Amino acid sequence: MKNRKVLIVEYKTDSTGNLDGELKALRYNVKKTSFKLEELGDVAKEYAPHIMIVDMSVHADKNIIAKASKAQFELSIPVIYFTEAINSRTLYQTMKTDHYGYIYTPYDESTLQTTIELALHKHKNDVSVRESEFKYKELFNHMTSGVAIYELQDFGSRYALVDINTVAEQLIGRTRDDLLSKPLTMVFLNAVQYGILDTVKRVQTTYKPETMKAHYYEDENFNGWFNNHIYKLPTGEIVHIFHEITEQLEAEKELKAKQKELELLNVELAKTVVEETDKRRKNEQVLFEQSRFLAMGQMISAIEHQWRQPLSALGINIEDLEDAYITGDLDSDYIHDLTKDSMVLIKTISKTMEDLNSFFRTSQTEEIFSIPEMLSEVYGLILSRLFNSDISFHIVYTKDDSTTEAHDKEVLNFIKKIRDFQAEGVPAEFKQVIINILNNAIDAILEKKSSSTEHIQGHISLEIDKRENDINIYIRDNGIGITHDAIGKIFEPYYTTKESGSGIGLYMSKTIIEQNMKGKLNSSPLPNGAIFTINLPLTPKKN
Incomplete structure (x- = not known):
């Protein structure tokens, strides 16, 4: 009882006797006021009692009953009436309020406390x-489904509507006041025809919930597709939950139609992709062959220089043979030396022909090949062009943080010593990529030389950085370089900065490295030249 506040409202001062003293003795906090006071509600709000005892000792006062009832409602507190002997008029007045009992005099302490606590x-x-x-x-009125609750009335002769939520009103198109107490067949006018009434009766009998999915209903008030769920409460009422799915079904129907259209479109698209892919492959094959022919022209030009020296030496040997015959110097030693020297020259020419034949081998079969071996063959083909163009060549090999290098004539022997890594692809295609990049580097250096009045020493370096699973090949030159405008275009088909260029060499090189060999080919300008970077996955050697 401690801390519980009691507000006593007296008809006149001390009309409740020692009620406040007895309540204090029971450890209630007590305040008394007169109901003649105009602002009883304000007093009650300020004091905030847990319970209010209103004096009705003499007679019922409509005003005080009204004020007490208002305070009870606004403050949500119980009201008890205090009286010596209640008369019919007082009883009638107080019964119209939601009071919580009477305290009759005389009373004892136990009755007083029990009445208040109850x-x-x-x-x-x-x-x-x-x-x-x-x-x-x-919850009922904020459900997204319509809900109607029926009660079996008139000795089981009809199901009357006892409650309905807001969504159900909207779906049916009638108000709650209009529908309450109406039989099921007046809520759903065609409940019999569409099987709703029979379902309700079965649930009433079996107590088993039933669901009517995608069920169409129509009457003069509303129509549509609904999911219906009907079940019975423990208190006997039947609950009918109905959710409209008309828009959902229409959306599903439209979706199926769209999916069908999409399937047909995908079939046509797949057909188009196959046709376009085939067309692209044919175009790329044409470009590849064009690139090979261009490279062949460059190689033949290089071989022209490479063969000139041994052919010239062979011509001198033949002329010297005639002179030796005339002068009588033609003996066995002379014949032996001449034959030996001539065979060396012939083997040099033959080796060049073999390298050229290997480079332009037409096989397109993928295989595992040695990268250093391919680099060696390419270097053998361009060596003469490098020499005739006054361009030095430098190779660097890095493995496990260890670096070795070689220059010019030492390069071929150096490459033979590092044949310990391989890749997968078409060897001829890989060689074509390297020769394309190296020929472009030579052309860039020659263009720079021709536009300068000073002597420029051309230089190309090929750096190999071998790692555990892949390899980076860097090809640098000190030619005219690549402009920032061109850097994003040089790998596009038919883009070229050369007057006589075709614009397919670098395009095919990137296609070979990235599509065929699953690597990367990029280029960047340098302060004095350009750099091309090839990254390739390595193929482990078989034990």
């Missing part, structure tokens, strides 16, 4: 019930 307990339960009802109504 009132407080009952009021607490009433508040809890009201809150539950409020939550139920809020």
